[in-house]
Amino acid sequence: MATAAAPVSAARVYPYTAPHSAAMVADLSRRAYEYRAQVLKMVHGSKSGHIGGAFSIAEVLACLYFHQMRLDPDNPTWNDRERLVFSKGHACAMLYTCLANRGFFPLSELQTFRKLNSHLQGHPEPKKTPGVEVAAGPLGHGVAIAAGMALAARMDGSRRRIYAILGDGELNSGVIWEGLMVASKFALDNLTVIVDYNGVQQTGTTSHVMPTEPIAEKWASFNWHVIEIHGHNVAEILAALDLADEIHGRPTVIIARTTKGKGVSFMEGQPAWHGGIPDDKQFQSAMAELDERISEWNA
Amino acid sequence: MERLIRNPFGSPTPIRKTYGEALVALGAVRDDVVVLSADVQSSDFSYMFEAAYPQRFFNVGIAEPALVDVAVGLANAGKIPIANTFAFLFVTRALEMVRTHLCYGGANVKLAAAYSGLSDSFDGPTHQTVSDLAILRSLPNMTIVVPADSLAVEKLLPQLVAWDGPAYFRLCRNDLPQIFTDAYEPVIGKGVTLMNGDDATLIACGVMVARAIEAAQLLAQQGMSVRVVEMHTIKPIDSDLITQCALETGAIVTAEEHSIIGGLGGAVAECLSQHAPVPLERIGVNDTFTESGPYAELLDKYGMSVDAIVTAVQRAVARKHANPIEAICEAV
Numbered sequence A: 001m002a003t004a005a006a007p008v009s010a011a012r013v014y015p016y017t018a019p020h021s022a023a024m025v026a027d028l029s030r031r032a033y034e035y036r037a038q039v040l041k042m043v044h045g046s047k048s049g050h051i052g053g054a055f056s057i058a059e060v061l062a063c064l065y066f067h068q069m070r071l072d073p074d075n076p077t078w079n080d081r082e083r084l085v086f087s088k089g090h091a092c093a094m095l096y097t098c099l100a101n102r103g104f105f106p107l108s109e110l111q112t113f114r115k116l117n118s119h120l121q122g123h124p125e126p127k128k129t130p131g132v133e134v135a136a137g138p139l140g141h142g143v144a145i146a147a148g149m150a151l152a153a154r155m156d157g158s159r160r161r162i163y164a165i166l167g168d169g170e171l172n173s174g175v176i177w178e179g180l181m182v183a184s185k186f187a188l189d190n191l192t193v194i195v196d197y198n199g200v201q202q203t204g205t206t207s208h209v210m211p212t213e214p215i216a217e218k219w220a221s222f223n224w225h226v227i228e229i230h231g232h233n234v235a236e237i238l239a240a241l242d243l244a245d246e247i248h249g250r251p252t253v254i255i256a257r258t259t260k261g262k263g264v265s266f267m268e269g270q271p272a273w274h275g276g277i278p279d280d281k282q283f284q285s286a287m288a289e290l291d292e293r294i295s296e297w298n299a
Numbered sequence B: 001m002e003r004l005i006r007n008p009f010g011s012p013t014p015i016r017k018t019y020g021e022a023l024v025a026l027g028a029v030r031d032d033v034v035v036l037s038a039d040v041q042s043s044d045f046s047y048m049f050e051a052a053y054p055q056r057f058f059n060v061g062i063a064e065p066a067l068v069d070v071a072v073g074l075a076n077a078g079k080i081p082i083a084n085t086f087a088f089l090f091v092t093r094a095l096e097m098v099r100t101h102l103c104y105g106g107a108n109v110k111l112a113a114a115y116s117g118l119s120d121s122f123d124g125p126t127h128q129t130v131s132d133l134a135i136l137r138s139l140p141n142m143t144i145v146v147p148a149d150s151l152a153v154e155k156l157l158p159q160l161v162a163w164d165g166p167a168y169f170r171l172c173r174n175d176l177p178q179i180f181t182d183a184y185e186p187v188i189g190k191g192v193t194l195m196n197g198d199d200a201t202l203i204a205c206g207v208m209v210a211r212a213i214e215a216a217q218l219l220a221q222q223g224m225s226v227r228v229v230e231m232h233t234i235k236p237i238d239s240d241l242i243t244q245c246a247l248e249t250g251a252i253v254t255a256e257e258h259s260i261i262g263g264l265g266g267a268v269a270e271c272l273s274q275h276a277p278v279p280l281e282r283i284g285v286n287d288t289f290t291e292s293g294p295y296a297e298l299l300d301k302y303g304m305s306v307d308a309i310v311t312a313v314q315r316a317v318a319r320k321h322a323n324p325i326e327a328i329c330e331a332v
Helices: A022-046 A052-056 A058-068 A089-102 A107-112 A142-155 A174-185 A215-221 A234-245 A280-298 B015-029 B047-052 B064-076 B087-091 B095-104 B132-137 B150-162 B208-221 B239-249 B264-275 B295-304 B306-322 B325-331
Strands: A083-086 A162-167 A191-197 A225-230 A252-257 B005-014 B033-037 B057-059 B080-086 B110-114 B143-145 B167-170 B175-180 B192-195 B200-204 B226-230 B233-235 B252-259 B280-285
Touching (some): A022 A052, A022 A107, A022 A234, A022 A280, A052 A089, A058 A089, A058 A234, A083 A089, A142 A162, A142 A174, A142 A191, A191 A234, A215 A225, A215 A252, A225 A234, B005 B015, B015 B047, B033 B047, B033 B064, B047 B057, B064 B080, B064 B087, B064 B095, B087 B095, B087 B110, B087 B132, B132 B233, B132 B252, B150 B167, B150 B175, B192 B208, B200 B208, B200 B264, B200 B306, B208 B252, B208 B306, B226 B239, B239 B252, B252 B295, B252 B306, B264 B280, B295 B306
Parallel strands (some): A162 A191, A225 A252, B200 B252
Antiparallel strands (some): B005 B175
């Protein structure tokens, strides 16, 4: 019998300067699975949402919100905060889960996801949800908006950093490449983009729908610094985020090789779980697998 | 009423240059203003701001979606971005960005829409814009302002920058006669009564304001007393003033450099149908693409001549006399 994941509250935040200890890596890895379990409950509860792309970005979001980004949940519009543009807006159940655990709003609100009168819309809306920077859902906006934020940081003489998370299917969109040119032209080295390269979009694999490889070479040819990592390996994510901070004169992209639906065997790599909704049996089965992963990281 | 219009009009002045100067003046008093262009700063004259404040000017290339998105990012950090490109590009190519981030997300971005209406006359229908008001008016939270001469540009631009929320500033490419005296003090959201009259009301915006005044002056010679209202703010529309004019004069004519569908005429029709269903005639482009040619002649050919306005007023007044407002309102 599956049980709900252990409740998460007052989640520990590792300061930016904290060394990447084995304990920290294990803690963030475990939490990524706890957050997946939370997302599973949200989508199952509202019978609506996108699990696959939320699961593929869990570790990256955990690293950003609980270590890398300088934020103040009590003052979410503090102007010198670091910013994340969550461009793959459909995966927002995972974003909301991280924001709640980071203290931007009560955990209890997560179960209102996609329901009437909720602060948690089907796709992100900045006026309703503390911690959400910009609207998202229509794909392709992330790089250009983040470039604008990075320009503003430079004008302000601030060292704050700007992050954007893109899906790989999203790279089909033309405005993405407009954004790449803008960030490159203005040498925005305060900008880190992470591509959640899970290889699957709504109707099939990205290699079938719209081939985007060789993706690293594409970004490099737009004068970006390119880092490729295993996107579920917390140690690699943390190292890549730090490395990006040290790159001068051009923006950095981290190509995070991930698995859509990561953590639940019958969802992994399956386009059907882009927007599929688990029935009760699938929910129990998925929760059992996630609980097992959580236990492994606890051990 | 203090005298608001010049008689005769002052000689035509370049709207683009006035706009460029107004940008520079804003830059001097507000360091949060930043200006972006999709590589048309030599067309829209935002190059004047670039020359004065190069650190606050960004040319994003011929990439209108990125133009709006980069502005959204700047606004997120408290800057007040003024994005510049041709009107048609904002409401066609970049419309999704405008809807999602400005109207829905609330990004405080100002869109300076150059070459609006038929004013890029020789470049032809690909570059002209007669649907922007209709498209944008349907989007929640968008404010739409259409200046009618250079003084209006000077006085409305700072208000638009101070306005809390996204806004669209519809700019003419060409020289326009100076209509207003220094007593003109426009306020966003409020129509301005320029001439008094009891027989009908002409409600106009942009380049059509001068033509509406000329039409009213011609009609006065025929003994008809026509009120003229300048409706520089298309959204939020001044429903109170429209209703008052309808009840007091019993007939309305709108005049705009835009399709007769969904723009000023559409907004006035919506208001009248609910509050005071008096006869309404709409002057504008009659649901067609136009062609290349000289600006004034193009306006004349496509239904926006002074004569067309005069005829429309006469028609509206005739309809009023056939169905007096008292009878219409009783029927409602």
